[in-house]
Amino acid sequence: MHADVIVLGAGIVGVCTAIHLQDRGLHVALVDRRGPGEETSFGNAGLIERSAVVPYGFPQDLRTVLQYARNHSSSLRYQPTALPAMAPWLLRYWRESRPNRLAKAAADLLPLIERSVAEHDALIERAGVQHLVRDAGWLEAYRTPALFVQEAAKASQLAAQHGLKMQILTGEQLRALEPALSAGFVGALHWLDPKTVSDPGALVAGYADLFVREGGTLVKGDALTLVREGLSWQVQTERGVMSAMRAVVALGPWSTELTERYGYHMPLLGKRGYHMHYRMGATPLVIPVVDLEEGYVLTPMRGGLRLTTGVELAAKGAAPNPVQLDQSESKAREIVEFGPRIDPQPWMGHRPCTPDMRPVMGPAPRHEGLWFAFGHNHHGLTLGPVCGRLMAQMMTGETPLTNPQPYSPARFA
Template identity: 60%
Template sequence: MDFDVVVLGAGIVGVSAALHLQARGRRVALIDRRAPGEETSFGNAGLIERSSVVPYGFPRDLGTLLRYARNRSTDLYWDYKALPGYAAWLARFWWESSPRRLDAAARDMQPLIGRCVAEHDALIARAGLAELVHARGWMEAFRTPAAFARALKDAQAAASEHGLRATILDAAALRAREPAVGSDICGAVHWEDPKSVLDPGALVKGYAALFERDGGSSLIGDATTLRASDRTWTVRTEHGVLSAKEAVVALGPWSDVVFGPLGYRIPLRAKRGYHMHYRATRPMLSMPIVDSERGYVVAPMRGDRLRLTTGVEIANRNAPPTPVQLERVEPLARDTFGIGERVDPAPWLGMRPCTPDMRPVIGPAMRHRGLWFAFGHNHHGLTLGPVTGRLLAEMMTGEAPFTDPTPYRPDRFR
């Protein structure tokens, strides 16, 4: 039970870090309380989002803020009991979302976003998982001509600046491409560079199977038992105490249960979200589509199912699930995309691990030798898992990093 590295967290980020460390000759143990790919990595819209060149910032226009304040929107729901605990975080998020700071965040994220598809492709090829991935892109759909016109300008600017492929579809062209889309959508932007995953949980499990096939160890364990001892790290697992020279915290929204007791004050918060699967009542969508003015995504999944993923819920991490957002968007999605009866017995609730400056935390801990962090990927954990794993492994093994890791350093919040 002696290893070079123990990686805490078997989501997409932790599994990717384990694979990249293993490829560089490290003996790695992957530890989680559940099997790989069964937490946050399971419940997303399945996008490898190459076109998301600007992070999701805090809205600045008065109309949107007033709509959010009334707490009746489809893309955001907040629980008043959680607001005191989120107040400082939200204030920092608002400050970081000024146009100048948002531009800086986009520049800092570009090296990761720019390599996200290539890094996934490399792992997909090694793991033999091509049947889970489509190279069709995704669509932003719009209900009003004014919103569509604004999106056109933004899309053309982003495509030109970042070398992205985007096709503009009016209502007729959209329905010729996607017959299931209803008449309430007036147009869409088709982003062609991203890829979509038909079963995100299965993709992560496939990456984990590759890790195990190449000699890695996946174990059930308790990350909160991580302790430093004599230049090693120990953690309790189902097979006993494991020791390693280095430890990686890649627990997504639960990373604070490890770094908090060690004395680190990193402003990590969880934005909650839900998904539900439905049978289709119209021809199956060929790619994920976001209802941009209502803030939800409908994506085709394996087994001829449609997955509806909701927007953001601000609530305490351990608060009971609420049906509010699904109840608000289901009638819209039924009319617009032809979702039918529910398939799942209950909605799935997941957490998005978010930092207020919209950058992940990747790099060495400041006060503990051999401790590394890799979490806080906001809405893009699936997208950025493999590229994060590569960057972290390069740093840990002394290779020249493919990009400057300074924007993601853990000590930036001191």
């Protein structure tokens, strides 16, 4: 079997890249070992985060660092034995999070963030999945009055700078808007530009259905069998060998398992996270809420109320640890009344993160026809469609929507 391009990975980034390449007249084969949206794209908090104009950086104040070092925070937990191997990545992440470098990262990512909702809107309409998406925005809630006042001032400045719609809500205003919340929150910032998704996995599957309806090839196969044969790239699938002149690695946190075989040692760290669904309480939550001080997100989903945890740093292949989810659930029940767990086991996934907080997108420096599209940090769902467009523009010689140089794989070569 032959295609013009093989896209390896049917998560949000891979599916959107395949769609945009197909829109430009190419025959595209989308290859994954599982169905579309069944891995990392499935388990997130369901936010299309238009307001995320500043990346998640490493804390720069000593107080926060020491708080995390105690390993009692529900926002961040770590496996002590895993830290030595992660130390070089974490050190670079800390350096890249210094104010001047963080500002540069934000500027480099802004052209993608600014287009994130519009690009989703176009695919949502084409795919007919409007029922999965809401325009209610999300709530950034605080427990501590002083911190709320401080962060509200920063947010007001940020919103004005970037033309974002944001409302500052007192505790009373917050509970009037969202009666499910108790008095545990003293106030919140209501970001109105983002959209929320009631089933992220179904959204990605809907985009993949669009790809197939419009002539794309979706096939199960093992991306790690990719080899170069002559001038083409070949991969083993359930339908036999698929070959193409170009291949895109969009395997999220598993991308480096393939790229390292070709000598590309990308600094990609999988930040682990968990989610669990619960039965809604008597007063159901309507708008997603992020507890900024405890690091979890509560999102109303089709499968129930989804609690998504913060970050866990653990060795690759380490067994799941229930502590962070249990701690986050306990904190959440202080704020919202909700029922028992629905899922038989917590879901665990990995957020593919680079230390400079920028994705890896562009041609492999030493292998013709090999392209990379991974490392979207905490914003894969948000950036999938716009990054799919940018990848297709680069691969077909179009003028790109923004300068792609900051995302080039060559920066790590």
